[in-house]
Amino acid sequence: MMYRQQGRLPGSCPEGFLGRYTVLPGDTFFTIAQMFRVRIEALAVNNPHIPNPNVLFPGDVLCVPGLIPFPCCTSLQSRGRVPFGTGGAAYVNFGPRGGQAVSIMATLPQPRVFGNFNSYTGEIVISGTGGFGNQLFATPEDPPTWSSRIELPTAASVTPNSRVFVRPFNSLTGASGAPVLEGIILGGSCQ
Structure with a gap:
């Protein structure tokens, strides 16, 4: 009979380390610290439920740098008059290359x-930091589902009350329209 170590979970995460990361096979404190660009000592001190940083098990959950609990999401609500069925969501998580x-x-x-307009852009505006955006791309359905991922620079972090917008865009002229969808990352959690 084989026994598997059950993942250790933090009771709560300290301010500034509200993100959560689930340990995968082969992860070490060193590789996780590199991924989140944080000192290994800061990672260890913010995860007291792991008594020995040299011993991690797949399924352990670590508190990692983040000013909001993530992964999380928020609904994007229509702004103004839009066709029936228009809506969306924004999902905040770890970037595939860190951050x-x-x-x-x-x-x-x-x-x-x-x-x-011939396209859409998605944007996140982080108070005190600025805005980041990317063009959305459509699926072939009618009406299409438009999607994209905005990777934030590692110096930027989503904060409470960050705003997410979707607006029409003309890729030939560079002109943008008024936002048609908007969502707010609320303080303390995503809604």
């Missing part, structure tokens, strides 16, 4: 419904 990423998915009409 944080915001994935946006939305069911939207063709952008020309809002004027001389």
Whole structure:
């Protein structure tokens, strides 16, 4: 009979380390500290439920740098008059190359419904830091689902009250329209 170590979970995470990471086979405190660009000592001190940083088990959950508990998501609500069925979500999680990423998915009409536009952009505006965005791409359905991922620079971190927008965009002229969807990452959690 084989016994498997049950993952150790933090009771709560300290301010500034509200993100959570689940340990995978082969992970060490050193590799996780590198991934999140944090000192190994800071990772150890913020995870007192792991008594020996040299011993990690797959399934252990660590508190990692983050000003909001993530992964999390928020609904994107319509701003103004939009066709029936328009809506979306933004998902905040770890970026594949370290740092944080915001994935946006939305069911939207063709952008020309809002004027001389041929695409959409998704944006996150972080108070005191600035805005980051990316073009959304459509699936072949009608109406399509538009999606993209915004990878934040490692110096940036999603904070409470960050705002996520989707707006029509003209890729030929660079013109942007007014936001058609908006969501807010609320303080303390995502909704």
